[in-house]
Amino acid sequence: MTKEKTYQEKLDNLNPKKAIARGRKYFSEKEFGEKLRKYSGQIGTKIVYYSLLLYYAFKSPETPKKAKLTIAGALGYLILPLDVIPDFIPAVGFADDSAVIIYAVYQVLSHIDEEVKGNAKTRMEKIFGDSVDLENLQDPLEEKDKK
Template sequence: MSDSFGFGQRFTPDEMASIRKSLRDEARFGSEFIGRLKRVAKRIPFAEDLLAAWVCTRDPSTPRRVKLTLLAALGYFVLPLDAIPDVMPLLGFTDDAAVIAAALAAVAGSITQQHRDKAKEMLADL
């Protein structure tokens, strides 16, 4: 089934269960996300995009589908297990960057300049 954002199909029940499982405790997820970003922000070129995605998910006017897409990508960034271990020099964050880039491309029109401006402010405070 198609929706107004052109995503094509709905998340499958397994995908939804996976997103819900990783984000069950929203406060803890937010804390883990910001904590992890603080530890690595200086080493990754896509830190501002991560924060803009986070700010977009916190915006009440952001459509639910966009929030779920971004939260799934941010969840991948937070999860300790991923395709390429983040401790590997140069390569460690490439899988995270690819997931974030795909999510951002899917919802590009939903991340506003206000989200990006807030992300820049937050990044300066990290």
């Protein structure tokens, strides 16, 4: 059995809901910022953007506590040093983190408003500069409508 298949099996067996519950105790704004700074190039622009959407929805006073718990768990899982698939593995290391982030975005989608999106895009500009096309970042709501 190849390592890639093993990673795919681990990813297939990942339960995002359980991962989010486990990650809650690891969330901190400082750790989240450090993780983004250190790994933003490896994580990819879409997952960084989705992570920032979650972060700014978490900071919003309009977001209910239940949604904030989901967000804290997802971002905590991103920070978590021990993942289903370790982050240091090239190409697949952030696959489990990505799955959890995407799952969380769709769970709290109704709490991601224009202000949250604007804050996330501003932060993306600070992280990636001109190397990211802010106008064409995929909006999760638009993506959901296409399905």
